[in-house]
Amino acid sequence: MFDLFKIGFLNVSVLDLVDIAMVTFIIYKLYTLLRGTIAAQIFLGLLVVLFLSFGAQLINLKALSWLLKFITDIWIIAFIILFQPEIRRLLVFVAKSPFLRFGFKFEHSEVPDIITDAAFEMAQLQHGALIVVNKSSGIRGFSETGEILNAKVTKNLLRSIFYPRSPLHDGAVIIKNDIVEAARATLPLTTITQVGGETLGMRHRAGLGISEVADVISVIVSEETGGISVADDGKLYRGLSRDALKNRLIAVYKVKGKNVSLQKE
Numbered sequence: 001m002f003d004l005f006k007i008g009f010l011n012v013s014v015l016d017l018v019d020i021a022m023v024t025f026i027i028y029k030l031y032t033l034l035r036g037t038i039a040a041q042i043f044l045g046l047l048v049v050l051f052l053s054f055g056a057q058l059i060n061l062k063a064l065s066w067l068l069k070f071i072t073d074i075w076i077i078a079f080i081i082l083f084q085p086e087i088r089r090l091l092v093f094v095a096k097s098p099f100l101r102f103g104f105k106f107e108h109s110e111v112p113d114i115i116t117d118a119a120f121e122m123a124q125l126q127h128g129a130l131i132v133v134n135k136s137s138g139i140r141g142f143s144e145t146g147e148i149l150n151a152k153v154t155k156n157l158l159r160s161i162f163y164p165r166s167p168l169h170d171g172a173v174i175i176k177n178d179i180v181e182a183a184r185a186t187l188p189l190t191t192i193t194q195v196g197g198e199t200l201g202m203r204h205r206a207g208l209g210i211s212e213v214a215d216v217i218s219v220i221v222s223e224e225t226g227g228i229s230v231a232d233d234g235k236l237y238r239g240l241s242r243d244a245l246k247n248r249l250i251a252v253y254k255v256k257g258k259n260v261s262l263q264k265e
Contacts, residue, residue, distance in 0.1 A: 111153050111178050112249035118158040119221050119228055120242055128169075128223030129162040130203050132187070134176040135215045135252055142210065143174045146185030153178050162221075172206060172218075188213060195236050207231040217252055219245065 027047070053068035115131060122129050132139075147168060151157060153175055161168045161183045171184035190209035193200055200208070207218030211231040218231040229238045230248055240248070 111175070112246050112253055114153050114155050115158070115175075115219060115249055116242060116246040118155045119219055119245060121155070122159060122162055122221050123226040123228055126223055126226045127159075127162050127164060127221065128203055129158070129219070129221035130172040130187075130207050131158065131219040132172050132174045132185075132207070132210055133217045133219070133249065133252055134174065135217060139174065139210070139214045139216065142185050142187060142214070143182035146171055146174070146182040148182050149180050151180045153180055172210070195238070204229060204231075204236065208234070208236050211235075217248065219249075
């Protein structure tokens with residue numbers, strides 16, 4: 001490869017610049033995904049050790065290189081074990097790439113209407129609900145924490161599940177395509193406890209938590225206020241209108257619809 005310039009004894013080529021740019025982009029994306037968490041601080045510490053290790057190898061400090069390599073190996077293993085949620089979030093980010101989602105396309109146009117109608121009817125009665133709609137990758141592990149149904153989505157089924165006296169009303173309903181995979185599923189809770197100065201209940205924390213670790217959209221009906229919220233990509237949108245909710249679901253199912261802006265709190 002043609003050398004562009006030379007720094008000391010190092011020859012820098014076009015391929016080297018591309019390599020550096022790619023590594024810089026990956027590190028930047030990792031930091032933005034981890035920013036605001038304890039993992040971000042440890043990640044920065046790990047980067048410092050890696051750069052020190054690289055410098056020690058560059059100037060041939062063998063003892064220091066061995067010590068730093070030993071520390072780096074242990075640190076990487078500990079990082080993977082302790083920060084599985086952040087790693088899952090990174091993998092979800094990669095899975096959401098348009099280049100990897102060409103195979104996922106849903107054509108069923110009734111499900112957004114069914115979920116929207118059911119959510120607003122439950123909101124009028126102040127029946128709490130948590131509906132998780134799978135966008136692409138499977139979340140079978142979460143489905144298996146509840147009651148497996150594998151039933152076609154209908155408004156009456158959703159309303160029956162979340163009726164307060166139903167044995168299935170606690171937990172989440174998980175929907176894939178036009179099938180209710182499971183009810184009363186247990187979801188991971190987000191570490192966020194307040195949004196816009198308002199304390200989040202367990203239902204909202206569960207809906208937001210699953211959107212942080214999987215490629216899903218969560219529809220949440222508040223039992224206290226009857227308000228409807230959506231959790232998507234780790235963000236919570238509250239006070240949705242019927243059109244806003246329906247169009248958000250239409251976007252998931254790849255059906256043409258009018259875009260409705262949502263106000264994030």
